[in-house]
Amino acid sequence: MQQAEVTLAERKRQMEQRIADACERAGRERDEVCMIAVTKYSSLQATIDIFELGVGDLGESRWQEAKVKWESLGQRPRWHFIGHLQTNKVKDVIGKFDLIHSLDRLSLADELQRKAEQLDLFVDCLVQVNISGEESKYGLDPQEIVDFFETLSTYSRINVRGLMTMAPYEAPEAEVRRIFRELRRLRDALNVNRAPDKRLYELSMGMSDDFEIAIEEGATMVRLGSALMAD
Ligand SMILES: *Cc1c(COP(=O)(O)O)cnc(C)c1O
Secondary structure (H helix, E strand, O other): OHHHHHHHHHHHHHHHHHHHHHHHHHOOOHHHOEEEEEOOOOOHHHHHHHHHOOOOEEEEOOHHHHHHHHHHHOOOOEEEEOOOOOHHHHHHHOOOOOEEEEEOOHHHHHHHHHHHHHHOOOEEEEEEEOOOOOOOOOOEOHHHHHHHHHHHOOOOOEEEEEEEOOOOOOOOHHHHHHHHHHHHHHHHHHHOOOOHHHOOOEEEOOOOOOHHHHHHOOOOEEEEOHHHHOO
């Protein structure tokens, strides 16, 4: 137990250092980048440990696995739903997760709007974009984005905060960089005609293998699973 805790603390320190170094290289402030600990592979104890080490943002991709952790830690962390969200699971996560990173279709927006109205709350979301074009990835085709945002603007209960993407696993660095750069370009293009209070700020991009590239390309949130939690 003691041993594992030392290791987790050490890994956290290393990740913090790498994030700080990437920010420095990119001429960015450290506080422009939020480190999300992705605890989907982790035990309840490891999740509590990383939270107590001061990582206040936790990411999960399935409610079944998040449940025990959510019930233990409650609303003290900021909870990020990062996985594909099935429409019939909206009822489980709404009101519990502070940010849903995977809004990728209108049927999901419909259900979020409906449940949010029932519960009288607002839902913060990121729109997931499939820039790499991989068949296996969820997310909108970049070509669909403008129309999707136009329609979304009529959903009074959904606040879109930005965009999310995933780069292909083990792609060459140049390809990963191109994908992250494209997400940023999309965000900036969408902001041109948006009211200041509707500005998209967040870019959730970068995981254990590519978070430094993502930070150099403008990520505001990196989602770290294996490299940070490793258990
Ligand atoms: C699992 C997962 C992560 C974390 O992946 P690692 O490579 O272990 O850091 C990040 N984002 C999403 C969407 C995930 O599903």
